[in-house]
Amino acid sequence: MVALIYLATMASEITRNYPRCIATISAGFEKGDFLVREEKGQRVYFDFFEEAFNYIAAKGYSRMSKGEEGEWMELMESIHASVKGGMKYNTGRLLMVLHKPLIPTEYGDEPELESNAMLPMP
Secondary structure (H helix, E strand, O other): HHHHHHHHHHHHHHHHHHOEEEEEEEEEEOOOOOEOOOHOEEEEEEOOOOHHHHHHHEEEEOOOOHHHHHHHHHHHHHHHOOOOOOOOOOOOOOEEEEEOOOOOOOOOOOOOOOOOOOOOOO
């Protein structure tokens, strides 16, 4: 039990002390039932939630803790509500907020990989 508390504290420290990217999964669009919004404003539509989640998880994102995810959802709702006359585009219904830490590496510090090898997920 103590180990779990320690791991949760360490995860909290990492996400609070290092910059990170967030991504969201939303529902309610014409192009596809689910939309993934990720870094640099990239938007990808999917017909099934599992496809959307697998896509973003493969990029190293993981779900935030319930409390932190709730804070982000409330923040985004209040930001969208603050736009006079409503949002220009359909924002959909926010389902999930994910994150990944941005821990920079020095130039040339890339690991050597065998052909077709994948980097481990953070």
